[in-house]
Amino acid sequence: MKKTSLNDIAKTLNVSKALVSFVLNGQGDKKGIKAETQRKVLEKAKELNYKPNQIARGLRLGTSNTIGLIVADISNKFYAKIAKQVEVVAGRNNYNLIFCSSDENEEKEIELIDMLRERLVDGIIISTTQKDTKVFSRLNKEKYPYVLIDRRLSRLPANYVGVDNYAGAYEATEHLIRNKYQKIGLLKISPEGLSTIREREQGYRDALKNNGLRVNSKLIRTISFADIRQSVAEVLRELIEPPYKIDALFSVNNNITVACMEFLNGMNIRIPHDIAVVSFDDIDLFRFSFPTITAVAQPVEQIGAMAVNILLNEINGLNGEGKKQVILPVEFIRRRSAAIFSDQRENNFEINSNTE
Amino acid sequence: MKKTSLNDIAKTLNVSKALVSFVLNGQGDKKGIKAETQRKVLEKAKELNYKPNQIARGLRLGTSNTIGLIVADISNKFYAKIAKQVEVVAGRNNYNLIFCSSDENEEKEIELIDMLRERLVDGIIISTTQKDTKVFSRLNKEKYPYVLIDRRLSRLPANYVGVDNYAGAYEATEHLIRNKYQKIGLLKISPEGLSTIREREQGYRDALKNNGLRVNSKLIRTISFADIRQSVAEVLRELIEPPYKIDALFSVNNNITVACMEFLNGMNIRIPHDIAVVSFDDIDLFRFSFPTITAVAQPVEQIGAMAVNILLNEINGLNGEGKKQVILPVEFIRRRSAAIFSDQRENNFEINSNTE
DNA sequence: TTAGAATCGTTAAACGTTTAAAAAATCAGG
DNA sequence: CCTGATTTTTTAAACGTTTAACGATTCTAA
Structure with a gap:
């Protein structure tokens, strides 16, 4: 029929x-x-x-009332939440949403962009894993509307919504230092060169320097996205032994942190007594994991909502010339994973306080 | 240009x-x-x-080499993982994936189905929240390919991939009973009437009966999807007090469990000493939360992969007549949240054993 | 030379919309 | 009942593909 x-x-x-x-x-x-x-x-x-028939309509009009969202990894709660928010805000504006996950694969990401464009999607929101500006330069040239979220590319004029990664990392690291931790490992993630990770690393480095600590590049390690769990295990196994013997850990995203927790708990290493942990990304479970995790929270809803607004304005030619750049503040949330000795800011904690 | x-x-x-x-x-x-x-x-x-231009191509051919996936809640890890798997398997077969989240909203789900069909998506995989068979009966009549996952509708002939919810719930409940828990609460979730939830409830009820315990319907509560956290808090606040005073809890999905953990930890209620917890859905964090959570694990990857295979066969007319119904087994994973007294199966646990 | 085959290519319709432009139908006034 | 004006409706092209059917040109063999 x-x-x-x-x-x-x-x-x-x-x-x-x-x-x-x-x-x-x-x-x-x-x-x-x-x-x-x-x-x-x-x-x-x-x-x-x-x-x-929207296909026929799209063919005739060259537009589809649909926007695309490409995230780096849909099974990461951070992106899942953004996706949800984007869908809600888009829907409120009578736009449909198509979303896809690039799984941190540069090639696949390009294919997805093509796929979406071939389907006459009116614009794209994307957390890119590209190292090169090529793809986006082309989009710029063709005046195709898009907005980068989370990650950006230097020297690329583009709409962007992200957070102050540097400040977040700086504060997190400094927090560890104030609490007397000295040998602080940094766990980054592959692929190499993501703006978020670079910014966070810089925050970490500067916090150390400005507090009179030496940056030891041996303590800065990269975890493989493909197998976070195993990669973390390998790296930590090394870092907890001499000559490194770290006493604290700054993890650059929630997935790494989760893997760390599992490994450290498995090894009977006490957090924060033996090793302190702070994490970028705040996710639900950090409120009641063992122990609760001190983390840098990103304003996920805001990121999604702003990205949609900017994109829709761009699509409808309301943005004028020039690209929008939005840097949102992060919130540093103190919990129990990063302080043995409670300083004045910590000493009002109770064993099972509810942090929200 | x-x-x-x-x-x-x-x-x-x-x-x-x-x-x-x-x-x-x-x-x-x-x-x-x-x-x-x-x-x-x-x-x-x-x-x-x-x-x-795939739009033009689609218009001409009436097909788009794309399948749609509608999940009930993309911010639920269970569905996020399925989504990922579906995308991978679809891609392997040269099909694109468009996915959407209905947010447990019946109306929105219908709109999404329409939206996808208008875009000439070749078939749909869906975890439906419909109570009524109407929508799908129409699809049947029009011979539009789709496969239900996770949830099904009684009296609707349809392709379906799901798990043995009854057996999982039965085993989980019986596990609690064997470990001497007597007043076992059941936390369900709205909307009312989902097949998964009904089957799990039946497993719970039968396990109680067959073990000589009375089913107390006052201990069976429904959590509101719209605000799980608060809803759980309200319900538990009541259930932990007289006259109920439950000593164990069977939670019907991972999100509820997470909320329970947070609430119970916040109230300084010890798990499993004061209240034991078992959960449907196994997610990463249950391996290292405090305490680790005993859970019924669903074969997420398999669900996604099988659904895609069945759908593609249907699209290409390889399924013959009759609908496929696949019920996959679940795995019951014992951890620390459900046993104070270690029985012979439990006593080989160590404080921080790694369960995988 | 020429019929027929082989080789290489084109035409035109179709998919389901939208929309500028033209056309038909109706009406009002003399 | 004719003339414009007004109201109502149709025509036809366009979007970018695919594909059945047809058309040219060249070659082969008698």
């Missing part, structure tokens, strides 16, 4: 499909279609359960 | 677009196009960075 088309309605009513189209698009009055005729069309459309 | 079309290539080479189409679709030899000509076409296509 085929779906009913404009033509079907037109034929059964003995009118032209143009007329039907006008009526169904609410242009009936403007085009001076008789009220009676309009009524009949509407009625028949309902009766036949007419649904416009 | 417009994207290049078939016509652009045809014009610059002074050939017909039909020819270009043939060559680009690998039909050049079959249609007897001169090798020389083919070469030129291919070359020019590359030079102009030609990408077929």
Whole structure:
């Protein structure tokens, strides 16, 4: 049973499909279609359960009222939450959302961009894993609307919504230092060169320097995205032994932190007594894991909402010239994983306080 | 700058677009196009960075090489993992994936189905929140390919991939009973009537009965999906007090469990000493939360992969008549949240054993 | 030379919309 | 009942593909 088309309605009513189209698009009055005729069309459309074929519509109009979202890893809670928010805000503006996950794969990401464009998606929100500006330069040239989230590329003029990674990392690291930790490991993640990670690393480095500690590059390690769990285990096994013997750990995202927790708990290493942990990304479970985790929280909802707004404005030509760059503040949330000795800011903690 | 079309290539080479189409679709030899000509076409296509317009293609062919996935809640790890797997398997078969989240909203789900169909998606995988078979009956009538995952509708002939919810719940509940817990609360989730939840509740009820315990319907509560955290807090606040005073809790999904953990930890209620907890859905953090959580694990990857396979077969007419129904086994994973007194199966636990 | 085959290529319609432009129908006034 | 004006509706092209059907040109063999 085929779906009913404009033509079907037109034929059964003995009118032209143009007329039907006008009526169904609410242009009936403007085009001076008789009220009676309009009524009949509407009625028949309902009766036949007419649904416009968006493909045909898109082909004709060159637009689809749909935006695309490409995240680096949909199974990461951080992105999942952004996706949810993006969908909500897009829906509120009568835009549909198509979303995809690049799984941190540069090639796949390019294919996804092509795929979305081939489907006449009106614009894209993307947390890119590209190292090169090539793909986006082309989009710029073609004036295709997009906004980067989370990650950006230097020397690329582009709309961007992200957070102050540097400040977050700086504060997190300094927090460890204030609490007397000295040998602080940094766990980064592959692929190499992501802006977020670079910014966070810089925050970490500067915090050390400004507090009179030496940066030991041996303590800075990269975890493989492909197998976080195993990679973390390997790296930590080394870092907890001499000559490194770290006493604290700054993890650059929630997935790494989770893997760390599992490894350290498994080895009977006490947090924060033996090793302190602070994490970028705050996720639900950090509030009641063992121990609760001190973390840098990103304003996930805001990131999603702002990205959509900027994109829709761009699509509708309301952004004027020039790209929007939004850096949102992060929030540093103190819990129990990063302080044996409670300083004045910590000493109001209770064993099971609820942090929100 | 417009994207290049078939016509652009045809014009610059002074050939017909039909020819270009043939060559680009690998039909050049079959249609007897001169090798020389083919070469030129291919070359020019590359030079102009030609990408077929899938919208136009879809309009002509009535198919899009894309499948849709609608999950009930993308921010739930369970669904996020399924989504990832579905994308991988679909990609392996040269199908694109569009995915959406209905947020447990019946109306929105219907809109999403329409949206996907309007975009000529070739088939849909869906964890439905419909109470009514109407929507799917229509799809059946129109012979539109779809497969239900996770949740199903009684009296609806449909492809389905799910797990043995009954057995999982039964085993989980019986485990609690064997460990001497007597007043076992059951936390369900709204919306009411989901097959998964019904089956799990039945498992719980039968386990109690078959072990000589009375089912107390006052201990069976429904958590509101819209605000799990608060809803759990309200419910538990009541259940831990007289006259109920539960000593164990069976939670019907991972999100509820997470909320329970947070609440109980916050109230300084010890798990499993004061209250034991078992959960449906196993997620990473249950391995190192405090305490680690005993849970019923679903074969997430398998669910996703099988659903895709069944759908693609259906799309390509390889399924024959009749619908496929796949019920996969679950795995019960014992950890520390459900046993004060270690029985013989439990006593080989160590404080921080790694459960995988 | 010429019929027929082989080789290489084109035409035109179709998919379901939208929309500018043209056309038909109706009406009002003389 | 004719003339414009007004109201209502239709025509036809366009979006970018695919594909059945047809058309040219060249070659082969008698």
